[in-house]
Amino acid sequence: MQYWIIKSEPETYSWKTFVKEKKTSWTGVRNYEACNNIAKMRPGDLMFFYHSGANPCIVGIAKVAGEAYPDPTADNPRWLTVDVQVIKAVKVPVDLALIKAVPELQSIKLVKQGRLSVSELDKRQFDLILTLAQTKL
C-alpha cells in the first residue's frame, strides 16, 4: 500500500466536482516526476486531494481505482493517467500552513517542491495528516 497527494486548482477541477463524479481519470500530468509517481500507483493506494490556490489545503481522500494507462489527452503515449475514486471529504481541511508547522511533515514534497502535482507520502505521514484532519477512514 502506497500513499499519495494529488493536487488541483479548484478553478480547474475541484473536490466538489470530483465528489459529484465519484470517479475520474487523472489526466493532464505533463511532468516527468509526477508521471513516474502515477506509474507506481496500484489499485487501492490511498491519496489526499489537495487544493492549490487562494486557500491551499487538503480537502479529501481518494483511492486509486485501476492501473495506470496512457493519457488519451496527451500527444505522446509516455504520459500516463490513472483512475481515481472518491472516498470521502476530510472532516477538517488541513491548511498548508499547518502542514508546514508540523516537524514530521516539513520534508514532504508538497512542502519542499510545491510545484509537483503528484507526490508520495509514507504511512506515518499519511496517518499524521489523517489525524490533523480529524478524520478516520
Place this chain on the structure above:
DNA sequence: GCCAACGTTGGC
C-alpha cells in the same frame, strides 16, 4: 501582483 522554484527551450 510579486517572486521563488522549477522545467523547458534553444543558441552556441
Place this chain on the structure above:
DNA sequence: GCCAACGTTGGC
C-alpha cells in the same frame, strides 16, 4: 552538453 532566457506554477 552547457547555460541563459523564458514560461509556468503556486504561495504569499
